[in-house]
Amino acid sequence: MSNREQEYRELFMAEALEYYDAMSRHISELERNPADEEALRELFRLMHNLKSNARAMGYTSIGEAAHHMETVFGQLRDGQATFTGSMVPVLFGGIDTLGELIRAVGEEQALPDVQRLLDNLDRISRGEEPDLEGEEADDDEDVSRKLELSDLVYIQVRKLDHLMNLMGELIIDRDRILTLSREIDHPALTTAAAHFSRIAEELQYSVMDARLVGVGSLFSKFPRVVRDVASTEGKEVNLTLQGEDIQIDRNILQIITDALLHLVRNAIGHGLETAAEREAAGKPAQGQITLSAQAERDDVLVQVQDDGRGIDVASVRRKAVERGLVTRAAAAQLPDAAVRAFLFEPGFSMAKEVTEISGRGVGLDVVKLAIDSLGGQLRVDSVLGEGTTFTLVLPTSIAVKGALLFELDERSYALPLMHTDSVVSLLPDRFSVVGGVLLTRLQGENVPVVSLRELLQLEGDQVLAPARKATLHGRQDIIIVNYNNRRLGLIVDRFLRQQDIVVKAMSKPLDTIDLFGGVTLLGSGQVCLVLDVPALTRLFLAKRP
Amino acid sequence: MPNSEKATAPDPLIQLIVFRLGQEEYGIRIEQVKEVTLTPEIARMPKTPSFVKGIANLRGDIITVVDLEERFQLREAAEVAEEAAAHTYTMAIEAKDYTIGVVVREVPQPLSVPQSAIEQTPDFIQEANIHDKYIEGIARVGDRIIVVLDMLKLLTPSEIMQLTAPAAS
């Protein structure tokens, strides 16, 4: 069998099983409401498709059965007959038979004889009574009938995110266990830890794999965008899509959506010349934009390419000096690539005229921030007069965590939601001091509370000073964290918001400070430290008065 | 340079980035400097020595930023007072497997010096406040004396973290 035949066969099977499921569903609806027009229309359409496809594949008996079924459902749809009486078991049986036929084709077995079904369907379409003798024998077969379930499941992204978060926690614990097993150095433990570590890693890759989608699911939205923008801008544009089947994490695709939209709009609005300008420059009137994706080791490269006027490096250089981003002398020595990178500086926009589409104020810095937040890179290459290419280098997978953002000493911090129990805002009279530790009663439980500022400011062997209620003024914003069923309240300056963040590992050499699980970049480009609740809890236990 | 016409092996030029720490001039080989930029917003990291200014977002890379004047106590008291006002520059330096930012208060300048101008084992090393193991040599250019630092040795994780207050528990 040639590749193409094989492909057709697989497509046929997948679609036929899908049709069969839908038919079974619709005929049950019909049983409840015999006049259900929607169900009748769908049954007719599904029979019709199955017939056409089966005939194209040369599966004559499926084609014949579906054709006869289609005829009867056509009559029902057109009101020439009613779904009632003796035709009901025949039609139910017909759909069952179609299921058997499809399965037989799938397993490359001989197809059962369908003549009796065809005869009965003919009788029904002529308005005669079907021959139902021997139907009970068929019913016996029903007991052993296999239920066909689709090989595909649809799953909410939320569930995948949760799985990914749990995975992140598991990996952290795995690292702890590995460290412990090295310290304890017991052969059985070492073996078990190594095995656990391998499984955890494989699990991690499987979870990451389950989140991958084709880049095409985003690219496919662009023909429409390009058409609209081009017509508003009065330009002639042809869009080419490439590499739509490259796989990438669904959330990464979500995060780059606006960035890609911006780049494509820019390319049409500022990159491409008008038809008249292009012709004057000896180019075809129609501008070309290519949106492409390719895999490069663990990264995905997404490119937006235009054959427009290109970036005038001299003009960018001049503007960078005007804006005070670089001295005139230094600018003169910068290589072109470094000059083009100024385009990504906040508020640095090269467009002379503000157009409706590209908008005002929003520059490439926004695109850059989105890519940065993913731990990716943004590059630009350009040849004056020939065009510009923006390249987004993206990781294939990321871990996104829900986090609570709060402020302490005018800086933003994040706490993973996974370890956050609740947030409360309490007046001083809700606290008591026991053994130098601040306590508050929440849901019938005494929860220790500590000022996060004091905890973070401890140096060396210092321990926390005994708490005094007198130091509390006004409402206290408190985040109750939970680690190993141990609750701890952290007093912060102010709650900010809840947000999904991408945690980047702490870069060397500060990666040895275990109080921070990593950092995240906020939309503003601000660096935000992500606190590690287990380490924070351990610190409190070690340092309490 | 006149002696470049000689037939003997030419004296190779070394490109340095020169900057000021306290009252002294220091240099780093240009290959070790990734870029010089206005100091970005720095997030202070609790539990780090005070010369570690914190972490910053440099074009998407999260880098640690350090203040060598503070590390080697090179700053005059008067300068400490005016420190807050002036804006500073950060040199992004490629250490072994990460990038680190070094804060300086004046724009660092490129300077080419002949290899021969760098004395590998200077005898007046005691004058410098920085321990000799970080010093590659001393360059004499006219009446200037530039201490050439070996940043790769200076910026190893253990060098940076050795002054860290012992971590909790």
Added chain:
Amino acid sequence: MKNRILIVDDSFYMRTMLKNMLTDAGYEVVGEAANGQQALEMAIETKPDLITLDVILPDNTGLDVLRGIRQEQPDVKVVMCSAVGQEVIVNEALESGASAYIVKPFSEEKVLEIVGNALQ
């Protein structure tokens, strides 16, 4: 320049087969629509030279789509795809401006012949 074709059919299998046949023969398939709504949108978006249009679609009948498309783009050629037993609809389609029709199941030669004639 290659002739540009939009395929409208609610069966993925059928679309794939048509696409392969047409692409192999040197046509450019500019889009595939699975229902009437998509078909109308993509017809406007991609401005094809020719549309192959299935008679039976989930949301509209092929006839409604045919009329909608011809209203927007009177020049586009439309080839109806039908199966045996739908002669009535096919006749109505031809009266509404369809150029030709193909009866499923179709052979590659037949498809190319009909599409080729319609484009002349």
